[in-house]
Amino acid sequence: GQGQYVQNASIHNTYSRCVTVHGTNNLRIENNVTFDTVGHCFFLEDAVETGNQFVHNLGILTKCHPDGKPCVPTNLGPAGSVATSQPGVSGQSAKDILIPSDNTASTFWITNPDNIYRDNVAAGSEAIGFWFALPEKPTGAHEGKNPNVFPRRTAVREFSGNTAHSNFDGFMFDRGPKADGTFSVGGSNYHLAFANPADPNSPMKGSVFANFTSYKNRHGGVWGRGELHLFPNLHVADNAVGFTHAASAVGRTAYTSRITDGIFVGESANIGTPTTKAEIAYGRSMPNDIADFPIRGYEYYDMRHDVVNTSFVNFQPNGTRNAAAISYLMYTSFGMSSENAIEGAKFVNSRPVDFPQVVRKWSSDFGRGNAWRGAAIHDKDGSVGGVPDSYIVIDNGIANDDQACQLRPDWHAAVCKGDYGHFNIAGNFGFGSEAIADPVMLSRNGRRYEYTGQTTIRSGAEVRVETGKKDLSLSLNEMDDGSWVIFELPGFSAAGGGVQQASLAALLEAKVTSYFPDKGKLWVKLVVDNAAGQTVMIGRPGAGVSTVGPGPGGAFAAGAGLTVTR
Incomplete structure (x- = not known):
């Protein structure tokens, strides 16, 4: 595509797409205006396309269907909103769209970040303005044919001076398609760029989204991942x-x-x-x-x-x-x-x-x-x-x-x-709203609170922990060396680690993680030592794990930790 261009064109009232770039590199798409079009408008097809320049284009009124039928989008947003609570993912399996994501149509659909987007405007899309929808590997006609192309490990070449307005979401960097074209609203499109995308051990690279303007979008101005x-x-x-x-x-x-x-x-x-x-x-x-x-x-x-x-x-x-x-x-x-x-x-x-x-x-x-x-x-x-x-x-x-x-x-x-960090109790407390078997209750300063996954804690705090569980793995993370928290645990008697102290006074003065059994309860002092290399498992093991590192659930570094038993 070097030297070739789509320039100064007026594209309107189409039944599908505006400008499709398919298996083509280094094409220049400049000074075009699109209006009242259907499906993704400026469209990178298979995620192998690189070096293309989208410059000073204006896309107006990108729709999902030509007959005025509303989109059946896959969105994330407040449960009480009609736009996000009703459709679910049903729109992706509709019969009147080319690919599953066309029911969440975008003005700029970007499947490979190694391209240039400069001074473009996405105005009035029924769904999304700019959508970086990165698959793990190339799709369509190029599936399995480009072993060294990794869109989710590739830095954005240029994204500058662009504007999104009057859409549902102005900018979306998430929800990359699977091989079959379907996508989910969460836990996808993990993006971490490397100097050599084929080598995840090469130096990491950042991506810059400069001078972006996003206004009057019904949901989000910017959503990234x-x-x-x-x-x-x-x-x-x-x-x-x-x-x-x-x-x-x-x-x-x-x-x-x-x-x-x-x-x-x-x-x-x-x-x-x-x-x-x-x-x-x-x-x-x-x-x-x-x-x-x-x-x-x-x-x-x-x-x-x-x-x-x-x-x-x-x-x-x-x-x-x-x-x-x-x-x-x-x-x-x-x-x-x-x-x-x-x-x-x-x-x-x-x-x-x-x-x-x-x-x-x-x-x-x-x-x-x-x-x-x-x-x-x-x-x-x-x-x-x-x-x-x-x-x-x-x-x-x-x-x-x-x-x-x-x-x-x-x-x-x-x-x-x-000094603030997080207090964690290892294990899976479940995701939903159903009651937790053997709940863990925290109390401090006359207030009681049910623990459900993690809580912020200040160094020097003293917290009472009540539960019917037989054992607990307690930990602190994101705190400075020497920071500490004391726990009072009724019904517990032993600890799998730490230093046993002879009295509560000695525990209070301890400079290392310690415990003290005392008349039907166990006192624990966690003292942070980040060099110790401890970890804590938070959430569901493997939940949301990406191809470039742990996602929201998994093992996290802990500055201090101790398991206690009855």
């Missing part, structure tokens, strides 16, 4: 959720995603075109079909993320719906890091943080909310909560401490000093 994803000068506005990003290879990279010099706007001066009864009463178009859905700018999710020098404007609660500049993916049950960080934040007419009370219709999964309960934000410079080197945690009585925290009831949170 991968590692070392950098978003400089990101601009998002008037979305239900501005930015959410999932992990691919836990613990292998310095960060999963990083935003620098961004701006998030909750509600701009552009009121849109109110059409529904709720919108007309509200006086502007609403991003979500649930009128009271709490809009959020940035959602932390799935391990380690950074936000640097970023402004948040007009995230203000009102009588119709809640709002906050920063939160977590609401009630999520998947992995979190206590080192999710922010610095250089600015807020204009905005509530900085909110961890709203659980409302089932706003949730995107019906698990136990393990990660939500362990949510923490490291406020490095105090630009969020006013306290430098502090942690913003959910006010659940276990994470916060009256002596070290400032309670923020309007945030449902506390701003705390000290």
